[in-house]
Amino acid sequence: MQNKGAILILSGPSGCGKSTLLKEIYKNISNYYFSISTTTRSPRVGEKDGVDYYFVSKDEFEKDIEAGNFLEWAKVHDNYYGTSLKPIVEALNDGKLVIFDIDVQGHKIVRKKLNSQVTSVFITTPTLTILKDRLYSRNSDSSDIIEKRLSNAKEEINSFLEYDYLIINDDLEKSTKEILAIANIARAKTKLFDKESLVGYWSK
């Protein structure tokens, strides 16, 4: 049997340690494809096209919506954000593990559209207080932005049951072991296999 492509979705509030766990996946897992979002917002200092985002014009984005080229998209304030379907489908056909770092809304849509291929994990700090401490101590955002992030986090935690796995990130070693385990078995989901062809091949 051929190796199957699969989708791994990571969600969790800013400050939960998601980026650190993503790095562990990149270091330890082979044959993955990290999904890059497309946006109409301007690049911030240091952001690169094709690395952080695909930066496109509003016109291009709207044409792609019309053409049905997005797996999911949303308009946030005045900017569009979305995930192009084509590179995802290509990576899946190549047997890759396609990794998404998206929010609760994005997860809901991808899950709905590509359910049998998705394994998803919600990552969180043990408590809101710890999240707050982390966000303030890393000193990279204004308190307005931090309070906005905390209020989003309070909302998003309510959706954890829509995910397959929950990582309560209180111990980096334990969490790393868990995220690598999840990534390592995402391609072994029975739902990825077509019953008729598997049983047919097996019975020969």
Add this chain to the structure above:
Amino acid sequence: MQNKGAILILSGPSGCGKSTLLKEIYKNISNYYFSISTTTRSPRVGEKDGVDYYFVSKDEFEKDIEAGNFLEWAKVHDNYYGTSLKPIVEALNDGKLVIFDIDVQGHKIVRKKLNSQVTSVFITTPTLTILKDRLYSRNSDSSDIIEKRLSNAKEEINSFLEYDYLIINDDLEKSTKEILAIANIARAKTKLFDKESLVGYWSK
């Protein structure tokens, strides 16, 4: 949050390599409890009570059925086989990973009764021919028994989609990595967490 108990079910035809993978779990996973079945059949040479099975009389077994003490049971030919509920519940309350080596019918019942706690994996050889070769080459069963096992296997493979994961055991190193990954994240299933208490604890 407290560490949750969880259930890991392994099924697969005799000869698929399940026992070898079980040994890898015992070597590498801590805090597990291997479920031992109860039976009314006589111990075979070398079998020990409380290790291979709990051996009981037909009377005792039937009293336990009456009392609702079994998680699942079946009568095969003239003998009863079953899983007592009490040690399972105790091990789950202790936060243990409860491991079952049971067949497709047993999986169906345990899944139905304790669904939110179950992670299950179906293990198989890449093909029926390979299974046949393995069973004949290990030279431990009569050809009557082997043919019976092969015919059971042909039946059981049809149920693989009822399981969470499929291990096609063609490479012991890869399969070991997969079974340990599955065992390592069985306790991270979101369904194990009570939403109200998790969100309540988290928001403090």
